[in-house]
Amino acid sequence: MPPSATTAAAVVVVEAPSEKEEEEEEEEEVVVAKKPTTSLPIPVNPLHPPPTPPPPTNHPPHPQLITLPAPPHPLPPSTATTLLTALRTSGFLYLSNHPIPPTLLARVFALSAQFFALPQRRKDALAWTTARANRGYVCLGREKVSQALTSAEVAREREGAGEDLKESFEVGREGGVGGANRWPEEEEGQGQEGGFDARGFRETMQEFFERGKELHRVVMRGVAMALGLEAGFFDGFVGAGDNTLRLLHYPPVPKRVFQEGRVRAGAHSDYGSVTLLFQDTRGGLQVEDPGGEEGWVDVGPREGCVVVNAGDLLARWSNGLVRSTKHRVVEPPLVGGRGGRGGAAGGDVVPARYSVAYFCNPDFDRWIEALPGTYGGERGGKRWEGINSGEYLEQRLSATY
Numbered sequence: 001m002p003p004s005a006t007t008a009a010a011v012v013v014v015e016a017p018s019e020k021e022e023e024e025e026e027e028e029e030v031v032v033a034k035k036p037t038t039s040l041p042i043p044v045n046p047l048h049p050p051p052t053p054p055p056p057t058n059h060p061p062h063p064q065l066i067t068l069p070a071p072p073h074p075l076p077p078s079t080a081t082t083l084l085t086a087l088r089t090s091g092f093l094y095l096s097n098h099p100i101p102p103t104l105l106a107r108v109f110a111l112s113a114q115f116f117a118l119p120q121r122r123k124d125a126l127a128w129t130t131a132r133a134n135r136g137y138v139c140l141g142r143e144k145v146s147q148a149l150t151s152a153e154v155a156r157e158r159e160g161a162g163e164d165l166k167e168s169f170e171v172g173r174e175g176g177v178g179g180a181n182r183w184p185e186e187e188e189g190q191g192q193e194g195g196f197d198a199r200g201f202r203e204t205m206q207e208f209f210e211r212g213k214e215l216h217r218v219v220m221r222g223v224a225m226a227l228g229l230e231a232g233f234f235d236g237f238v239g240a241g242d243n244t245l246r247l248l249h250y251p252p253v254p255k256r257v258f259q260e261g262r263v264r265a266g267a268h269s270d271y272g273s274v275t276l277l278f279q280d281t282r283g284g285l286q287v288e289d290p291g292g293e294e295g296w297v298d299v300g301p302r303e304g305c306v307v308v309n310a311g312d313l314l315a316r317w318s319n320g321l322v323r324s325t326k327h328r329v330v331e332p333p334l335v336g337g338r339g340g341r342g343g344a345a346g347g348d349v350v351p352a353r354y355s356v357a358y359f360c361n362p363d364f365d366r367w368i369e370a371l372p373g374t375y376g377g378e379r380g381g382k383r384w385e386g387i388n389s390g391e392y393l394e395q396r397l398s399a400t401y
């Protein structure tokens with residue numbers, strides 16, 4: 001471990017991370033102020049077989065496993081219904097038999113690890129700039145808190161106790177809103193031999209980006225069918241693919257960092273329509289039980305599966321029907337252990353975790369307002385004003401960074 005991490009951890013108090021609270025406040029300010037609490041009745045949609053009543057009390061938050069049909073077979077209506085029910089109840093699900101080839105995923109993970117292993121200066125040269133661009137490299141939050149020299153700075157560090165123990169790299173749509181992607185370049189004089197394959201990195205991420213776009217369309221077709229809409233209802237909303245591919249690296253950390261109250265990623269909900277999450281075998285992702293009874297529930301890796309969860313904009317679009325569930329990344333559970341945490345047997349260091357999140361959004365030029373069938377009559381009015389997708393995302397991102 002670099003000494004900076006130890007320094008950062010040493011001054012952290014075990015209280016609830018304050019950034020988490022800030023994050024929640026920000027959410028309320030920006031959008032969630034109008035978000036209904038879970039105790040409000042969820043509108044009923046008459047266009048589809050009677051929707052399963054949502055939790056919170058008797059439906060465990062554990063994500064369901066849903067298997068997609070092999071292409072070119074369309075999604076059966078029953079699968080679509082199960083998918084929407086999962087998004088309404090836990091807000092999370094596992095999708096197997098998805099169309100992203102394992103070989104491509106393996107390449108994405110390998111190149112991601114190589115990217116994060118680059119010298120810091122090469123990563124910093126690609127630094128994330130603005131919420132509008134939302135592209136590039138985001139460094140570890142802990143670097144900010146490792147430089148404390150005065151008591152005022154220590155106090156500020158405590159404020160920052162919830163800073164995420166992660167670094168990331170964001171890729172947007174080529175030619176989309178916010179400008180060009182920030183791709184790493186070949187190091188001069190190094191070539192591919194023994195160096196970082198910058199071209200392979202770019203091409204692989206671009207290929208993955210397109211595959212993710214397609215999977216987004218598949219998921220939204222399921223949502224449309226289950227809502228009693230035309231299967232292709234959302235096609236015109238997701239065709240451009242204004243999505244964000246985020247490579248994530250949670251570096252190895254001393255176990256005691258977690259004992260001191262730190263997390264790898266603080267509790268948050270996602271912003272867009274859905275998120276597709278691919279994780280390595282490490283574990284650590286947890287979702288909040290919307291009913292509150294089970295607290296945080298582990299959503300561990302399952303071979304060949306992508307984790308799908310609904311974001312705030314889909315919740316808003318569906319007039320509150322779909323649930324955008326809070327989640328976080330913490331110390332992984334003990335492998336083969338019972339109830340303990342720690343990720344790997346023995347040792348004082350919790351190994352690294354890598355994941356790949358594909359944040360899907362409605363195209364940025366689309367107007368998002370309550371979907372047909374989710375309001376009116378007994379279902380009540382529209383709970384949110386309509387909003388432009390791109391402006392919404394920019395607002396949310398500005399509040400985070």
Ligand code: NI
Pocket residue numbers: 268269270275327
């Ligand atoms: Ni998330």
